[in-house]
Amino acid sequence: MDEEALYDAGDFGSWISNRLDPIAARDVAVACGTCTTCCTTFEGISIAHDETETLAAISSFHLRADNRAANGAKILIANPDRTCPMLVRGACSIYSVRPRACRAFDCRSLAAADLIDTEGPGAALGSRADQWVFTYDEDAKMRQLAVLDAVEFIHRHGVAFRSRGFTYEPTVTATQAIQIHELFLGGKPETEAEEAKLLAEAIGILRHFANLSFARR
Ligand code: SF4
Numbered sequence: 001m002d003e004e005a006l007y008d009a010g011d012f013g014s015w016i017s018n019r020l021d022p023i024a025a026r027d028v029a030v031a032c033g034t035c036t037t038c039c040t041t042f043e044g045i046s047i048a049h050d051e052t053e054t055l056a057a058i059s060s061f062h063l064r065a066d067n068r069a070a071n072g073a074k075i076l077i078a079n080p081d082r083t084c085p086m087l088v089r090g091a092c093s094i095y096s097v098r099p100r101a102c103r104a105f106d107c108r109s110l111a112a113a114d115l116i117d118t119e120g121p122g123a124a125l126g127s128r129a130d131q132w133v134f135t136y137d138e139d140a141k142m143r144q145l146a147v148l149d150a151v152e153f154i155h156r157h158g159v160a161f162r163s164r165g166f167t168y169e170p171t172v173t174a175t176q177a178i179q180i181h182e183l184f185l186g187g188k189p190e191t192e193a194e195e196a197k198l199l200a201e202a203i204g205i206l207r208h209f210a211n212l213s214f215a216r217r
């Protein structure tokens, strides 16, 4: 990958609107080009029990039970080098039935939330995400500021989010911040009561989106 390259991420306003659309967010068109970074930098992908075509396409050797889910969900286990066993000669061998998590994944979320990790296990993904460049109108600028406030809020209440079963990890935090960002368009909470009210509202919104929240670990 060309370390110096920058990629057009599109109009931020349209993009974030799509991320809030339950249908559009399920199947994202990312101009990935030849990049396969998110297929080569993970430990496991959760696959729901009703993703029957996907589960049928993957050898049981690469699957294990997802102990976080009570309904028969599986985890697609990455190879020891964090590459996906379904990646064959640089392409997804089960593309037409790839997991929902793969369809919904969009590394531009990390750029939008400024959660770019350029060190450690997430470095490759962070470096790729850092190459996206959005365009903005005034409303979009306000929305990105709200996303950044939401990230700060999630970090501040990490224990509360974890205790309610929400995964706490950059790609998930970015997605959650996008999902709750509209709560911050009016500014940050100024009192403890406003903070508590916002937390309850944020948890409610995230529960609403929970079926679309696909953890990648
Ligand atoms: S890291 Fe981003 S650009 Fe690369 S394949 Fe994944 S979603 Fe596409």
Ligand code: SF4
Residues within 6 Å of the ligand: 038, 039, 084, 085, 086, 087, 091, 092, 093, 094, 095, 098, 099, 102
């Ligand atoms: S299933 Fe396909 S799209 Fe998903 S991580 Fe593996 S190779 Fe990539």
